[in-house]
Amino acid sequence: MSSNGLLAVEDLVVHYAVPRGLVGTVARRPQKLVRAVDGVSFSVGRGELLALVGESGCGKTTTAQTVLRLLDPVAGRISFDGEDITTLPNSALRPLRRRMQIIYQDPYESLDPRLTVKSTVEEPLLIHRSGSKRERAELVRDALARVELTPPDLFLERFPHELSGGQRQRVAIAASIVLGPDLLVADEPVSMLDVSVRAGVLRLLDSLREAGLGILMITHDLSTAARFADRIAVMYLGRIVEEGPAEAVVRDPQHPYTKALLSVVPRRDPRERSRAQILTGEAPDAIRIPRGCRFHPRCPVAIADCREVDPALERHGAAPGHRAACILAG
């Protein structure tokens, strides 16, 4: 774990109860649990971008929301800047909230259509009772300049419908950085945007990272993670199955799931048509997690032991800090 860990998560577990319905409750059927996050550990340092990648339902968004204490974990530990915040009550969380912010996927939904850009970016300052009117105006301008909506005066009085998708996402980012946070959680920040503007928003996140922010980016897009993340963590069915420096995970994958996932990513160059290793079926739901290695029913190289042993995330591969949860790795 990195020594400058801004965010450190250890053995995080988050469950959802499946509603039993009236009959189920009366009949006292056993409560079913979705084990959405089932023992996840990772850290994000200052000036570091960690991409959490995986298919839908793997628990990446639940992880992100729990880290921000928008959901409560069943077990595990979340520390933010050295402080254990796992069970901190809301009143004590409040001053910390301004230091951890989130950007959502859809800038068409995350912005209030009735608020001007100025009001949208100023709102977090008002909620946290920050600064005088003049100071706030200065901070808003400053945030807009940082997200390259310049000159800021041109954008202050505009409404979301007057902006393009890329500009909207920049406004959302401005609102999330106006309080000067240390940690930014970006949940699929570009998946709703056109290809031609995605790179600009990602480069912006990259410049914020360079300025010292720690960023946890949730994405299903491995190509984006490969190009913009410092480190990549691959999730499958509630667990991180592989984690390490982006370059190492992409070029020297250790876990069979990562290998399969990488093999099916379409490439830009038609000559690089991938030899796709297509896994059959889809990930089982997180109510019935297979015993042993949770990936073994779909794993192309599984052996008998994989049905029994639940592998831990351990050091594999040549690069320092590269870990995988597979008894066959290395």
Added chain:
Amino acid sequence: MSSLLELEELNVWFDLPRGGTLHAVQGVSLTLDRGERLGLVGESGSGKSTTVLGLLGLLPPTATLSGRVLLNGVDILAGGEETVRPHRWVDLAIVFQGAMNALNPVQTVSSQIVEALELHGLATGRQAKARVGELLESVGIPRDRGDRFPHEFSGGMRQRAAIAMALACNPSVLVADEPTTALDVMVQAQILELLDALCRDFGLALLLVTHDLPVVAQLCDRAGVMYAGEIVEQGPVEELFHDPRHPYTRLLFAATPDLYGEGVPVSIPGTPPRLDRTLAGCPFQTRCDRSFSRCKDERPLLREVAAGRSAACHLNDVPAEVA
């Protein structure tokens, strides 16, 4: 010999609620041969979906269309709905982006396909049942699973079922509009493999509409790149990537992240032009990194720049040593 499907100078205008018109598709021409896989790529608002709705005769009443759609040399749009209907689903089948969510939730998957077969008078009763079994198997769904309801299927399985239904009448062309956009990468790979196999095994021609350049690069033989309602470049996918003849094609590839690519993707500055006013000059000139005086005044036309390749860019008129 004529192509299987030919679009000639397709134009679509939409009446705007506050008056005026929006020229959504501007003179699109393309050809599709038997068994060929053609990609139509573009960003939102580029006119790719409208082109597809136009060629299938599925535009809303606020739209006006001109141009011809030739199927085996016969103009199927000439007589409006009367002349398209016999071909829709029968020769030209469609899979939409949300197709997996378009299945009837209270009817089993099999019975929905049986219904389609009966509606088109292709089979009834036991014969129809047998045909449904074949169709399901051709898309990788075990026969007996057809008796289930859509909600018992995963997203990928529902998309397969939607493809099976599209294939019910044995079409020669499958139009797929963003068929994998809502799917995870592994399921996307399964569906792309299926589409590939259908083209190969049944000689089906595929018109794949998507914003996703790498998907086209992996699956298609040729592609047309759309921008602001028109095709700005067309050719074999390999040549589009390795030797783009329109700056938009080059910049779009450069904006697309690649798993093992070098460097960081670069976005294209600016936004596409509004299509509710007449454009002077090249529609891409304000975002282009190579525009020159002529681009401001004169609109470049799509013309052949090499065998099997066309592009709409004045740079192709400039001798290489000057450019």
